[in-house]
Amino acid sequence: MNWTSPLEADIRRRIMAAGPMPVSEYMALCLTDPAHGYYTTRDPLGARGDFITAPEISQMFGELIGLWVAATWKKMDAPAKINIVELGPGRGTLMKDALRASQVMAGFREAAAVHLVEISPALRAAQEKTLQGYSIAWHASLDEVPEGPAIIVANEFFDALPVHQAVKTAHGWHERLIEIDAIGKFAFTTAPEPLVRFDLLLPPIVRSSPIGSIFEWRDDMIAMQIGRRIATHGGAALVVDYGHIESDTGDTLQGVGRHAYADPLTAPGEHDITAHVDFQALARAVEAMGAQAHGPLEQGEFLRRLGIEMRAATLKSKAPIGAAAGIDQALARLSGHGRTEMGRLFKVAAYAHPSLGVPPAFD
């Protein structure tokens, strides 16, 4: 007998009551449903979890981001108070490594007030453990963070935000929905009516794409909040994620469980669902609020400019015998160009107040 999880039963009920559900609504329920969502109920990170992120691969990642944050604060003329905000901090590993490394910048730690924006009670508990001894404020959303100059960091946060999909037909773009098919399974379908005036919003390359193309977009709200904060109070944001530099078509929705691909339409809430980040759309939303976009750079290039090779050499010189190979592997994984490495797939973009000029590592 097939087992139906409470979340699957809830999604079925919703579809039967209201009709097929937009992909974005399905993704939001799968990831952040308050009772049964994937992130809400567990810590999925690490070698024994479902996937591993850059800060969990090596301390070098968080340390170099910490140096970037401290150097950006210095470039802002070292304000006496600065909000250091991380969106979706996972286990808190990046922030812990960043705070340790940023001690090298005199005055930074005294100026910094750390704010973590986390929706998941399970991951917030993990962050509290990792960051014991630090003074931290937690928030459920960015708009709860006090106003003021800020440096915002987000690693693999935007790819976890719900994505909409639309399919191009001879009669226009139709939103992609999820229905229950004839054999009772979740399946993709499209809305009967086309999206109104949707074409006008699309970049030319997407507008001229062939019938059957899929276009993905996200709600701009968080990107606009970032842009508004930076433009109003000063500061910068650093976004690291996998995605495309220019808006384009393509179905990038995927499930990930136990370090392998999983069908996003099966076992909702039991594995991760992600979609690539459209960096051009992010930049457009942030710039609409008055901040300036820089990059994106490939992650490998960004980390090399910040000195990852030197940091790896220092760590190796102090490491116990036998640990050097692990450091080399981490270096390759974070900055290499291979298919299973992150150096090319992941991109890093910065958004800054125009008075800041070019942020560190982006010149």
Ligand SMILES: C[S@@+](CC[C@H](N)C(=O)[O-])C[C@H]1O[C@@H](n2cnc3c(N)ncnc32)[C@H](O)[C@@H]1O
């Ligand atoms: C893929 S994990 C990345 C974790 C961490 N940044 C890292 O690199 O290890 C996504 C993170 O974003 C959080 N998250 C997802 N949606 C969120 C939302 N709408 N608001 C706040 N946090 C969210 C998750 O709980 C998790 O901490």
